[in-house]
Amino acid sequence: MTREEKNLFIETLDGMLNENKNFYLTDTSGLNAEETSNLRALCYKREVLLKVVKNTLLKKAFEKNDVDFQELYEVLKGNTSIMFSDSGNTAAKTIKEFRKKHKKPILKAAYIEDQFYIGDDNLDALSELKSKDELIADVMLLLQSPIKNLLSSLQSANNNLSGILKSLENSTESKK
DSSP states (O other), X not given: OOHHHHHHHHHHHHHHHHHOSEEEXXXXXXXXXXXXXXXXXXXXXTTOEEEEEOHHHHHHHHHHSSSOOGGGGGGOOSXXXXXXXXXXXXXXXXXXXXXXXXXXXXXEEEEETTEEEESGGGHHHHHXXXXXXXXXXXXXXXXXXXXXXXXXXXXXXHHHHHHHHHHHHHHHHHHO
């Protein structure tokens, strides 16, 4: 790779880091060609972008970025792949699904919404994170619940009131 190609790759990585608030650093070494192809296909299906990167070029992209990525420098050893996704939990779920049949990829670190997660032991917690859309749906349900209860109470009170009025009307008619 020429110096110009390296600089272009660093610029591209820096742009991707700026555009994505969620990425995972993984170790995919040891996967054969078929397994790597299957992982790439699963990532494509889940809308996760998977790129194998050189640690030195990734570190230079980190250094160039406005965010301080120093916490991630320690994991930049050995084979590194970076996974980008719109949702904070999509890549973690993809890794977990793939690892049902394979031992890799191993999570080295993740950067989710300005938070760092170092180590494979964070994978379960990251896969349980709710996406922005899921959180919005939960809030909407919580906001709708009191309104539904109020409407239900008003409707039942309306039914009770009309029943009382009918009873009063019937009793006054029978007295006549």
